[in-house]
Amino acid sequence: MDFVNVLQPVGASLFVPVGVRNHGPMYDLNGLMSEAIQPELVDNANAFVFIEANTLEVSKTDLLTKCTIPVFAKDNEATISHNDFISSVEQVVGGYYPDTRTQIRVSHPIKGRIPEARHKKAADLLPHEETLYYERMMFVIEVPSVRKDIGGNSLSLTIGGVRSYHLDNLHSKKSAERFKLFIGFKNKVCSNLCVWSDGFVEDCKAFTQHEIQYRVQEMIERFNPESYMDEFASWQNKSVTEKQFAEFVGRCRMYLYMPKKEKLGLPKLEFGDSQLNQVVDGYYNDANFSRNTDGSISIWNLYNHFTGANKSSYIDRFLERSVNALDVVRNLAIAL
Numbered sequence: 001m002d003f004v005n006v007l008q009p010v011g012a013s014l015f016v017p018v019g020v021r022n023h024g025p026m027y028d029l030n031g032l033m034s035e036a037i038q039p040e041l042v043d044n045a046n047a048f049v050f051i052e053a054n055t056l057e058v059s060k061t062d063l064l065t066k067c068t069i070p071v072f073a074k075d076n077e078a079t080i081s082h083n084d085f086i087s088s089v090e091q092v093v094g095g096y097y098p099d100t101r102t103q104i105r106v107s108h109p110i111k112g113r114i115p116e117a118r119h120k121k122a123a124d125l126l127p128h129e130e131t132l133y134y135e136r137m138m139f140v141i142e143v144p145s146v147r148k149d150i151g152g153n154s155l156s157l158t159i160g161g162v163r164s165y166h167l168d169n170l171h172s173k174k175s176a177e178r179f180k181l182f183i184g185f186k187n188k189v190c191s192n193l194c195v196w197s198d199g200f201v202e203d204c205k206a207f208t209q210h211e212i213q214y215r216v217q218e219m220i221e222r223f224n225p226e227s228y229m230d231e232f233a234s235w236q237n238k239s240v241t242e243k244q245f246a247e248f249v250g251r252c253r254m255y256l257y258m259p260k261k262e263k264l265g266l267p268k269l270e271f272g273d274s275q276l277n278q279v280v281d282g283y284y285n286d287a288n289f290s291r292n293t294d295g296s297i298s299i300w301n302l303y304n305h306f307t308g309a310n311k312s313s314y315i316d317r318f319l320e321r322s323v324n325a326l327d328v329v330r331n332l333a334i335a336l
Contacts (some may be wrong), residue, residue: 023247024330050140050191053312055105058134060086063104068112068134070170077174080209082106082137085163085179088209090141092216093159097143106134107315108166136164136315140193142186148229151236151300155185158310159220160192164316176205180319181216183223189288192307194232195322199223202320231330237297238333242295245283245302252276270317270324275309282308299336303329326329 027227049057054204063083070079086104093100110133113120117129121184139160143289146157169175181204184195201219206212240248271279282305284292289301289308306325313321 012066042325046203049105050054050103050186050193050309051105051138051311051313051318053107055138055315055316058104058106060102060104063106063137068131070110070133070165072174074172074173079165079168079170080177080206080212082163084209085137085161085212086139088212089139089159089181089216091162092191092213092220093141093143096220097146097157099145100141100143102139102141104137104139105315106137108135108187109133110135119267120266133165135166136162138315140186147188148185148225150229150232151298153304154188155232156188157183158186159183159216160320163313166316174207176207179204179206179212181212181219182319182322183219184322185225187304190304190308192304192311192321194228194326195319196228197323198228198324199225200319200323203290232300232303235303235329235333238299238336239292239296240299240302240332240336245291245295245297249276249280252328267327268324269328270321271306271309271328274322275306275312278312279305280310299329299333302332 001137049055060083063081063086067082069081071077072079078200082104086102090100091103103320112131113125114131117125120129141159143159148155160182162182164178167178181201182195183199185191186193199219201215204212204215206215230240252269252271253273255263255266256273260264282289283302286301286305286308289297289304291297303325307322307328310318310321310325
């Protein structure tokens with residue numbers, strides 16, 4: 001397989017201005033790609049979800065046909081809809097990898113009604129009299145043919161984004177809209193997402209879909225997972241004892257209640273008490289990443305407990321905590 005040609009987007013001129021393509025080095029995914037791997041059919045009803053808290057799985061058809069599009073109040077200009085955001089990213093990703101599958105989850109429904117139904121009780125509203133859109137949306141595009149095995153866990157390349165309308169000032173005139181983009185890997189055994197700062201665009205401001213597509217291609221072309229894959233592999237051979245794990249969790253809990261002055265200079269921790277509880281529960285009870293018989297636990301397994309606990313985060317904080325999970329566990333590994 002010609003990996004350079006695989007990485008070269010098809011019809012790139014549709015979404016990137018002529019003369020700005022290939023402006024930087026493109027990572028060679030040789031070693032992560034295999035011609036023998038074919039996309040697997042997944043029953044979404046039984047598949048693991050990448051985020052759980054307060055979310056609902058929807059299809060692009062649902063977003064297109066059942067949801068209204070918010071506007072900027074002062075000029076009635078339409079926002080970039082969730083459906084158009086997803087389609088924009090899919091078009092770019094499809095130019096690199098044709099074998100993809102998309103999963104979408106939404107939260108915080110904003111309900112309304114048509115004027116003719118303004119006097120009806122909520123229970124009496126007919127389906128066509130109700131309006132709906134979701135304030136927050138996250139989607140992932142999985143590329144099953146690009147994968148890496150770490151400790152018996154198959155990690156597949158995953159690209160996606162987050163949209164939270166509450167980050168935009170919809171009470172004003174049309175302005176640049178805010179999106180979040182990421183590229184990383186999904187652990188097949190549990191659907192935990194591995195995202196790091198180099199693959200995270202925290203604040204993508206755009207007026208048009210074209211601008212979003214440019215940022216997506218830029219993100220893909222600069223993505224270099226090799227050092228992270230090596231780091232993940234090395235974590236299999238590093239472990240903490242039961243006593244060290246208990247001290248680590250205790251320190252994390254203490255951090256949550258430290259005065260702000262004492263937090264200065266310390267590594268940031270984005271995880272709260274409920275998520276730390278899930279980490280401890282996983283240490284004892286997780287079917288895939290629990291402790292060893294002597295009470296120790298590998299750094300790789302501990303990292304997966306943090307990415308697993310992150311699935312209980314709200315959509316608007318999910319990616320930030322994904323990046324923080326790597327930073328927290330990496331600092332622990334360095335300290336060892």
